[in-house]
Structures are given as structure tokens and as C-alpha cells.
Amino acid sequence: MSTAKTAETDVFTRRESAARSYCRAFPVVFDTAQGSILTDIDGRDFIDFLSGCSSLNYGHNDPDMKAALIDHISRDGIAHGLDLHTNAKAAFLEAFERHILTPRGMGHKVMMTGPTGTNAVEAAIKLARKVTGRTNVVSFTNGFHGMTLGALALTGNESKRAGAGGVSLGDVTRMPYENALGEDVDTLQMIEMLLTNPSSGVEPPAAFVVELVQGEGGLNAASTDWLQGVARIARENGALLIIDDIQAGIGRSGSFFSFDGMGVEPDMVTLAKSLSGFGLPFACLLIKPAHDIWKPAEHNGTFRGNTHAFVTARVALEKFWADDRLRNEIALKSQVLEERLHRIAERLPGARVKGRGMMRGVDVGSGDLAGRICAKCFDDGLIIETSGAEDEVVKVLAPLTIPMDQFREGLDILESAVESLPPFAFAAE
Amino acid sequence: MSTAKTAETDVFTRRESAARSYCRAFPVVFDTAQGSILTDIDGRDFIDFLSGCSSLNYGHNDPDMKAALIDHISRDGIAHGLDLHTNAKAAFLEAFERHILTPRGMGHKVMMTGPTGTNAVEAAIKLARKVTGRTNVVSFTNGFHGMTLGALALTGNESKRAGAGGVSLGDVTRMPYENALGEDVDTLQMIEMLLTNPSSGVEPPAAFVVELVQGEGGLNAASTDWLQGVARIARENGALLIIDDIQAGIGRSGSFFSFDGMGVEPDMVTLAKSLSGFGLPFACLLIKPAHDIWKPAEHNGTFRGNTHAFVTARVALEKFWADDRLRNEIALKSQVLEERLHRIAERLPGARVKGRGMMRGVDVGSGDLAGRICAKCFDDGLIIETSGAEDEVVKVLAPLTIPMDQFREGLDILESAVESLPPFAFAAE
């Protein structure tokens, strides 16, 4: 525990629910943030390799978004507008159309769901069930899709599922992700046999819900072949393909969508986290027009369409996705990241690098070891977290816009932390 | 459809999902808002009797919250902090403790759930199931609790439930709300008999989830006696009492909590909508300490704890709940509202006034009639919506802070709209 325990932390102990979590690993009180740096109330700076779990892909308080948001508030722009038409929403939709959808030939409609990823996922599976008249949904081992009951049924993590308190998390069939059964097992073949055998007992699915890089599940990354296989199997079995791009999207895995250039056309795409660009709550569901059979308000919610987020998201789209600069920057940093992580992994017997783009990490083989590495990093001024079924992956989620020197500095801290481990740390595993 | 259909509206047609709804009834494009007035891009003003469905109880862009938020953003205050400790969160918790919890002797913990009401409800029922080891949850006829699968199972509305696409909305027992079976039927007696008869087939419940004024279900308001009866039955049957105060709370029904002064101690309370004070996405769950058995991150989410909302919520608490001024103002306006609605109801055969505090309306007997009244109001510059199983209640949700002259002006528009109806409008019912 840090010595920063002040009057402010007391109120957390007194009044905040035991469900709080990140604050336990990083026990200081934060005050401000700019770019890739978080600063606590004692003025100590931390390099941020967590980025709000990929909600701050453009860093903290981007000056252009900040200026636009202050301007919007200053002129009494709508803050809360239900799903009324606002010029802020129109501007967001137009930017999203111009910079994202049209260049990709995507005719998708944009559904403003409640401003959380789990809500977008819930909307997606509800709609897939309506469209197909089927109830079963396929999700994958190590998938993470949210905490509300419908999304939680799709989520694989045992400790999260325990939160349901014994309610059956039904109407979902779990299939093995690529390589989940070992690199020699073709999971597509298995999925296909289960769906085509009429006595398999697997109900014809309404949809497949898949992440292309499993952000919480250990940074497993699907190959283009595997994704195309899933898309083909879905199509041939009358099921929709839903790509959950909440963590891997918005540039994190290399391009705006994680599936860019992979030759698939998802029926639906969920977006949240970095969608607002500024870390504001915002989520949406992209829907192929033929599937957009919602009746008005059939899935509604008070905060669907966060107007402040429309403002910052528009700026983000115009600033970062009107040309290839960010994509090129990500490519460059991804290469740096990959090389450094391989070097780090070499120091750890059995460790291996996982992930894609700026969403990579090192599987160090045990959650205990990964936790100790992250704790050492924090002591040294770096905020970094773990991922995976056993929290065994040290995961780097730096802002995509992080200056190269800060990026290297953060990686140096990580490497030092690994180096500093006593030899028995590995033996203990 | 308004003639305001401009370039901006086109993008909605092209790109926004068919799930959008309010914008269909109010087909203009809004630009700014201040206090009780919404202004569209053509400069036309509308009095707001919708208040973001009770998310804007203090009106739009309150100047003190606005200043504090701009200041926070300007100085690079944290925008997104996961559930890390921040001084903004501490200040909110302290204000909430000082102005709300401590004066009521409430020891409750505050859980920052995902920033939507439905997420707070999901967290509540998950926790109640964990605490009790039971899966069944009692909810009430005409209750509305959200759109994600767990909350949707609690929601009574048929068209919302249809959105689930045929999935079984299980583990919920529906009980009749006060007067739901007619004023002569004691629904408490019925509930109690069903729970105490061991062959009733009703599983012992983990919790009762109840709204004290059913905001979407037609402004049915529970009496103190009935609520105390529900609390007693819950307690005697080992079930928790969860009050969903998302729409009726934060002053809307007369005091901060809808249950203030009714002599019950809910085990959990859900808050959202006006909690941020500014219309920003924010929700929390209040939990009696003994029930706060969450493991860290057992219910998590990227946007739990919206830092901008902490800032505005703190200002709202300090400005409006440090003394009795707002409560007295609400009492006064509630009386005005009640009198005016009675006068209006007298013009409509069979109509009756429903609700409590600043959450009242007129049941005009049919959704078609109510819809025509609201449409006429919109033409005359007033935004007002319906509620109820058949949308048969014209519902007034004016800002609690609305200046009296604007309040009367809005009520005048409503009364004129009713007066303007041709006589056959009633005959048609």
C-alpha cells in the first residue's frame, strides 16, 4: 500500500463498494492526466500502459477534443438529449460515415445503445435472435463481452460468471477459439461438425459473437483464415456474424476495425471504449441495414447517445482517421512493441509474446508472476495490468499516440521489472 | 413531420438505426439548451416537460455545474479513470455521504456500476442472488427496470420484452403492484399467501425490486402502507428489498429518495438518470454494508465511475441538497401541478390524475388520445411525453428548478391542447 493514503482514500474505504478493483493495485489518488501521463495528488507522474483498458487510445485529454468539448459546454450545447436529433449527433454520424463506413463500403446503420459495451452486446444478441428466430448464440472460450446477464452468458471467465449468483447463463453454446485446444487442433472443423450433425444437440445458432483479439481472455489473436472460416460457417448455417470490437477496435489492433483487410463483412459490430476518443461513456452497434428490424424504442435507454461523446468522437474521427498517419504510427510502434516484448520474453523461461498491433503482451506462465511484475512497474512509475484466464499475461495497452520516448521509457521499466525478479520467481511456477 | 427536415436529418435517415424513437415524435434538430428551454437549429424554443425522462431534474446546463465541469476539463482533470481513486470521486463520495447518507443514518456503500440504470439494476439482482443463495426475484406489474436481459426480465412491458427475441426471461416472479387488480384487492395479502404457502410453486425470492412511482408503467404511486407491507413481507421471507429509484429519485417525487420518510430501510437502492445532475451517464447502487460481498471486479465495466459526472454530481449535491430550499420548491410546484392537472382532467371524461411530487400526469384513457395531446403541445412549443402500458398517461416531468412562469406557461399549453381536441376525440375511445 502506498503512503499516499490520505483523507481522500478514507472515503473510499468507508463508502465505496468492495467491487472496486484497479484502485487496489494502484493505491494512489489520481488528479490529472495528459497524453500518456497520469499524475497523482502528490504530483507523481505515471506512464499509462493501461489506457483505461483501451478506452483512451488517443491518450488523456487530447487538446483538440478538449477544446471542442469546452466550446460545446460553454455555448450550452445539449448535454443530454435522449435520442432526439441534435446537430452534435448529426456531425458525429456524418464524420463516421465519411471517414469510416463509406471508405469501407459498409452500409451499416448505427444504433446508439446505452453507453457501455455490455449494452451494445446485449442489443446485438437481442437483434440477432429477432432476425433469425433462433435463441442459441455461439461464443468462444476466453471471450469477454460484459457483465449484464445476456452479455455475461457469452463471457467465459469463471469468476465473472460467479457474479450471476447461480442464475443459469443459458442460450449460449461455447466453442473453442482458434488454438484453444492446442495448435494442432482445427477448431473450425470441430465447430462445423457440431453444427452440421443433426444429432449433435447443438441448436442452430442466431449468431457467432467473436473478438479478433481477446483483450481480457489473454490476447489470443485470430488469424484471417480462422475468421474467414467462422464467417463462412456462420453464413452456411444461417447465423449472423457479430464482431465485438469494443477492446480491439478503434485502432488498437492496427486499423480502425480489427477486421479491416481480412475479407469479412460482419453483420453487426459492437463499439465502445475508445469510441468517444476522450474516455466518455459511449457505445454503438453497427447493423447491416437488412437486419435493422428494431421497432422504435424496442431497445432503449436513458443515456443512449451521449452528446458530449458525439462532440469528442467527431473530433477524433476527423483528426485521426481522415488519413493514414495514425495507422502508420501504430504500425511503427507495433513493431517496436513486438521486438521489445520478444526480448523481455526471452528472459523468462517458457514465456511467449501474444496479441496484435498495439494490443500485445507477454504470457509469463502464471498470474502470480505477472502480478509481481506489474507491481514492480507501478513502484517504478508505470501503470500496466494483466490479462488471461489466470491473469498470466502482462498486457501493454499504451495510448496509440504515445510519444516514442515515453513508449520506450515505459518498456524499459517493464524490462527492468522482469530483470529485477529473483531467479526463484520462475522456478516457483 | 416538421418542415425542419434539413441536411442534418438526412444522416439520421441514412445511418441511424430504426430503434430511435423520441426523435420521431419531436422531428426537429436541437442545438442548445438552458434551464427548462430546448432550442432547435432554427432558433425555435421549446419548454421541456420531458427533462430527459427525469435525467435533467435541475434543468439543462446548470451554470454552477457547467463552470465546475469546464474547470475540471481545462485543468486536465481525469476524464476516464476506470475505478481508480481520483480526487473527483472522493469529493463526490464525501458530498454524497455528507448531504444524503449521513443525515438519513444510511450506512450504505456506493457501488459505481456501469453508467446506465439497467446496469445498476443488473448489479443489484446479481448481488441479491449471491447474498441469499436464491435465484428468484420478485418484480411488479408495470415495472420498468431496463433493457439488458437480467433487467428486462424484471420489466413488464410486452413490447420491450419482445425485443429479447424469444429468449426466456426467467428467474422472476411477477406480483401485482398496489391497486393493479383494482382498488378493492389487497395485493399484499395475495403476495404474502403466495410466499407462505409451501405448495404455491413460487420459489423463495432473493429480492423484491420495486419503484415507488412507476415512471414508465403509468405513474402508479405506492402508498406508505403498501411499501411498508412489501418491506415486511420481504424481511419475513428472507428476501432483500431493492428500491429502483432511477426515475423517481433525486428529488423527482418530492425528496431526494422516493422513500424518504416512509419508514423503510431498503437493502439496496439503484440511482441513475439525474444522479450526475447534468445529464451525463452515471449510475450507482447503494448497498447495505452487510450485503457488500462482491469480490473485486466481480461486476465490472469500463465506464463505471464517470469522472465528469462525479464533478457535476458533487456540485448538484452541494447546491441543491445541503438545505431544504429545493425540497420546499418541489412541494410548492407539486401543488400547482396537482391542481392544474385536476382541472385538465375534468375536461376529459373518465380522466384521472396519477403520480406524486413532480412526477404526475393525466390518464386520458387511451394512447391514441394521449399521443394527439402531446403532438398538439409540440406544435405549440412544449415537449411532453406519455407513459403507461397503453401510453395512456400524459406525463409531466418538468425540471424541478423550472421558473414558475415557464411552468405555468407549459401547463397552459397542455391545457389548451386538451381544450382544442374535437369532441369526438373522447367519443372515439
Added chain:
Amino acid sequence: MSTAKTAETDVFTRRESAARSYCRAFPVVFDTAQGSILTDIDGRDFIDFLSGCSSLNYGHNDPDMKAALIDHISRDGIAHGLDLHTNAKAAFLEAFERHILTPRGMGHKVMMTGPTGTNAVEAAIKLARKVTGRTNVVSFTNGFHGMTLGALALTGNESKRAGAGGVSLGDVTRMPYENALGEDVDTLQMIEMLLTNPSSGVEPPAAFVVELVQGEGGLNAASTDWLQGVARIARENGALLIIDDIQAGIGRSGSFFSFDGMGVEPDMVTLAKSLSGFGLPFACLLIKPAHDIWKPAEHNGTFRGNTHAFVTARVALEKFWADDRLRNEIALKSQVLEERLHRIAERLPGARVKGRGMMRGVDVGSGDLAGRICAKCFDDGLIIETSGAEDEVVKVLAPLTIPMDQFREGLDILESAVESLPPFAFAAE
């Protein structure tokens, strides 16, 4: 425990599952049975007021059925024929058509389900769901419909439901039976309001499943008015009416069907228990032809259509239902039974007579007291059991064919047992 514990009982202790139950209340080893008399291996006779829980309405080993069955076996008649055509089945169907269906103008098809009541109930609800495309089924407080998961979900009894081991018993809405909420509450009005209010949260049901006398639930008997009300509500709401006549049918409540003469036409009727006439496993489902949309073998089972039971059931139909003699006999004995039970009830403060026809009992107010009465009867040579949510009803299920002197003798034993109770027995309640 009886002193009859012999070598034979040892094997029960050693090898029979703890699920066994009746043998605990009647701890002797039975050998033979004829008419209304059971005889144990020590030659002791017992009058049978249990009748295999209404499976032996014609008494034990009826001589005509016995002769026919021995003849069938002797000539190598089919014993097991799956659902192949056999002349034994044809003869049964013809007798059932001639004596039961045609006189009542019932066009129903006969489905040979697995030979247990629970299987007939499962078939009924599966078919109702297929026919209507709805999943919800309405069942009633204190209803008992079987132990397999689908039927168990309809069953109200808490201890039976506990056997499911925590699985959600879903897709059922529980409604209060007539008088379940007190004699002053019109449960039909409540049911109707819940089904017609679109925000009640009660899904439109596929079917209502109802017993006209609740055999296990405490001998609650529905009135003609109430049944007609249920039938009307079902019809108006697009739901099927399924009468579970497993315990109350085959003469038990006065006529062949419990609903005879009540002016309703059930869409389906379940029969089992006394259907074979001889106590052999046999069940069927009667289905209005329009609903008989099963595909071949869509609900199948190895023992559907027990050929031995076809033989005895045919004899039973021809012997007892070709004319009015049995019905008149039941009417006469019912009157005797009612009078005697009223006399008995008068001896017990607060006791009341329940039931209909030859399916009546005395609610003595506590399961403990009822159990002591039954135990005393057993000591005195009468086998009789309890019913009800708390086992608080002493239930008389004598064979319909019991000779009047044995019937009176049994009732005398019961009356003596009540008389013999020490005064504190009642005070203790």
C-alpha cells in the same frame, strides 16, 4: 415400526434408495390384494383407503380384468409392442371410443405416451407450445403434475421442487387456484387482469394446466363457474386448456372425467393412474384433432402403449362405463363419505371437509395431527394417507367399488382414530 421386520425388509434397507416413502408409513411387507383388502405376508388384512393414490379405482385384482389378462398372457398375446398396431390396442381404442369419447361428442385423438402421468403432462405442454408458438404455461398454486423437469415446473410443492437440485423451473407462470387467496378474492379477475394488461410482464400463455380436484395439493375442488372462467380466459387469450385428470379422473370425482357436465371442452386431457383399471403403468393424452400436429415419433418412448394395460383397460371400460351403474354407486358412496367426514370434522376444532365425489378428506389443520391420525388407522387395519401443502388433509381414496360394509368399517376406524386422540392434540396446533 412394525414388528413385521423380517428378512425381506432387510433387503429394502440394504438396497432400496432413500427415496422410498409409503413403506415408511406402512412398514409391513404386502403379499396379496383383492378388492379393497391388502394382505401382508403374516396374513394380516388392511382395508385400503389409498387405492394406489387413485390408481386402483376398481380395487385390486378385479376378477374380470384378471381373467382377461391371464388369458392374454397364456395365449402369447403381445406383451411389448412399441407402438406397433396390435389387436389389443385396437380393442382398447374401440372401447374407449364407444364408451367414453363418442357419448360425449369428443373427437379427441388418443396419444399413447410413456406409461406415467408425468410423461402425459410433458407431452401435453410440449404439444401446446408447438401448437401456439408460445413457451409460457400457466399452472396453479398447489397443483401437482409430476416429477420430470417439464412437469415439475408446473408442480407447486416446495419439497418436490427442491429435488430439481437448483435448476431453474422456468417457462411457467403460477396463478392462484380458486379460493387460494381466501374465499373473498376472485382469482379469475386477477388472472384476467394479468393476461390483458400488456405491461403485466406475464407472457401470453400456450396453455392453462389445471386439476379439477387437487389430489396432492389438499383436495381443493374447482367450481363449475371457476372452470368455465378459466376456459373462457384461455380461449380469449389464445391459450389451450389442458385438464390434468390423472388423479381426479376415471370415476374418482364422480364421473369418468372430472369435468363431465361442467360445460367445458378441454383441448387436451391427461389420463394415467386408474386408466388401466388394474394398476398397470399406462397413460395417455387426449388431443383435439386440430392440435394433433405431432410428427411421427416426435415424442416417443419405449413403453408407450402397455399392451397388458390395453387388455385390462378395455375390460374396465366395458364392465364399468357401458352403463350408469358405477356412476350411481359412486354418487351413493360419495354421499355416505361426505356425511361421515362432516361428522368426523365436527370432532376437531377448525377442521373442514374438502374434495368432491370419492375424493374427499378432512383438513385437520396440521400435518402432524393428520399424520398421527393415519398412523393410528394403520395400527387398526386401515391404510390411509394425507394430502396438502402441509400434509394437513386426511384423504380418503377408497376403491370406487368397495363393498359398503367395508367402506363403513374403514370410516369407523378413521372416526375412532380421531376420537382416540388426546385433547391436547388439538391444543398443540
Added chain:
Amino acid sequence: MSTAKTAETDVFTRRESAARSYCRAFPVVFDTAQGSILTDIDGRDFIDFLSGCSSLNYGHNDPDMKAALIDHISRDGIAHGLDLHTNAKAAFLEAFERHILTPRGMGHKVMMTGPTGTNAVEAAIKLARKVTGRTNVVSFTNGFHGMTLGALALTGNESKRAGAGGVSLGDVTRMPYENALGEDVDTLQMIEMLLTNPSSGVEPPAAFVVELVQGEGGLNAASTDWLQGVARIARENGALLIIDDIQAGIGRSGSFFSFDGMGVEPDMVTLAKSLSGFGLPFACLLIKPAHDIWKPAEHNGTFRGNTHAFVTARVALEKFWADDRLRNEIALKSQVLEERLHRIAERLPGARVKGRGMMRGVDVGSGDLAGRICAKCFDDGLIIETSGAEDEVVKVLAPLTIPMDQFREGLDILESAVESLPPFAFAAE
């Protein structure tokens, strides 16, 4: 359609539900049966290679069972005794203990469930859930376990599952049977990885339910290695092993239990079909004593313990399982069967022999072809049916006691039927 359509068949058309099935393939009316021969009302004999789907392993109307049953009935032995102690039940239990359980060192308790296989399966999974406090149950592709909702959820067959009418068949995880994903995929490895990965999303199971030869699913036979692997995985994951021996047990696959000699100790075993020996409805569940935690009557039913079946089952045990004669006879006939089926399979391109013991068949590659073979057999005096997800396996289920000459005669008819097929029959596949 046979010319045997007489008055008797008319009543089937008029009055029997469309769910009937076998009678459609064998459209005659049967009258008597003895040993391996069924005789129709016109006196035509058929060799029975169906054996009541393995319910008549000792043939029809075995003379010793027949004599004992007639004797029992003649002396007014109990026909229906609920679960009271009877000497008939004691004699059965003692014989079962002496000839089956004790020689195998099995301490199992015997639970008399309702007299259908599906009821025994329902009891098994209810108990496994109670014992473990878990709800998930693992069943396998192509498994068949019954038609009531709990058992149907375990059953893989799509058309059977459709009978549920859209109800979710939940709380079951489907795993691939041995070789279900091709002979090169180790399904055990997959099962183990899914159960040991805490983020797989597969809930820890209460039990594995497995058939060692899948009687309805296409005669897939598990190897000893695979079964031991399943047993080990179950044990290591805290799950019970339930062997469903309803079709493969009672000698059908070579020994009394299908798992004899395979080195596993199932926690529970379901038995039905040939358990009575005479084709009478009878089922039971064998339970390891430590798991027999039922409360009295917690799973009950009117016909649990069919007394007539106790009588015949006892004779069957004493006659056939007191020594090794039947087992040796089965071994000999199994060899004959295997050789003949291989010869037959050689005539069909791509055909292969499947199954074990006297439970074998030929996978001819299409249900259409298999159906034509069976139809030709019927014309030639042999009753034989298909199995498999596509009904693509011609399945031989001759009585175990069939005289060798009749056995060969039946196999000759089968071989001729295959020979008689025009060459294009195969090409058409």
C-alpha cells in the same frame, strides 16, 4: 402399405395420435409373439430383429417368466403397490443383489423410478445436481436419453428436440463423443481443456451422462480407453459419472452392464427396457450409497416399482444371469453377427459395420437407402429398423436368445435385401 388393413386399423387412423411411428413402417396388426417371432392377425410370422428396441432381449413371452407372472396374478399377488414393501419387490432386489451387484462388488442402491427410461434419467440428473450443488450436466453428441424436458435437454437429436416447442433446453453442455470429430481428433483432450480452463465458459459439471453404445445415435461404441478417460476427467473435476445403460445394458452389448470389465465404477447407472425381461414397463436407477441423499418421496411417481415386472425380472435374473451360459451365447452370436454384417457391408460402397455385441449394424451412408433395405426386409418377413442422426444405420437388435437358425434366417433376409437393391441405389447417395 400391407393389404392387412382391416377394421382394426381404422380405429388407429380415427383415434390414435399422429405421434405414432413404428406402425407406419410395419403396417400390419400384430396378435401374438413367442421367442423371436411376431405373428400378425392374419397368421403371418415375422422374425424380430427389433426386439422392442432392446426391451425384449430374452425374446417374447419367455415361458418361465410367463408362468411366474400367471401364477402371481392367479394368486392375487399385488399388481400395484406404490412403493410399499412387497415380497415380490424383496425377491427382485435379492436376486439383483445376488446375481448382479454382489459379484461385481457394487454397493449401489436401487431406486425404483417411474417405469420409463426417461424417468430414470431425470432422477439421475436431479440427484447429481443435488449431490454436487452444480447445475450443468455434460452429455454427448448423438446421445439419446429420453423425451421429458430434463432428459430431452441431454438428447442430441434435432427432430426430438424440436418437440419441446421452443423451450430452452438448458443446463447441459454438449461434448463430442469418441470419434465424433473424426478418428484423428482426441475428444478427451478437448473435453479436458474446456473443463480446466477457468475462462472456457463451461460451468463445472454435476455429471457426465454417457451411453457406451449409442443405440439411437448410430451405434457409436466407446472404447475402454475413452470411457476410462471420461471417468477420470469426471472424477478430477468433481463430477459424477452416470452411465445410461437403458439400451446397451441387460446383455445387449455382451454382458449384463455395457461397462462390465472396463475398469470404471459409475456413480449411477440407469436401467429400463429389458430390465423386466418380459417387456413390461420398468426402470431403475443404481446409485452409489454416498450419493443416495434423496429425501423420502423427493422424486416420486405412481408406478415406480411395477410389481408384475418385479416378478418377471426376478425370473430373468435367476434364469439368465446366475451363470455364464447367456454371456457365452451372446459372444458366439456376436461373432456370427459381426461376420455376416461385414459380408453385407462389402456389398455396399462405403458401408461400414458399427456397434458392439448384439447391438450392431451397417452404416449404409444414407437414411433413404437404409429405409429401403428395411422395407424390403419387412416384405420378406423380417422386422428391422434404422438408427443414426440421418437414420443411416441398419440396426440388428435380435433377441439375445434367438435360436441360431432363426438368427441366420433373419440375416439371410437382410443380405438378400441388400443384394436385391438396384445398382443405382448406391450411386444415388
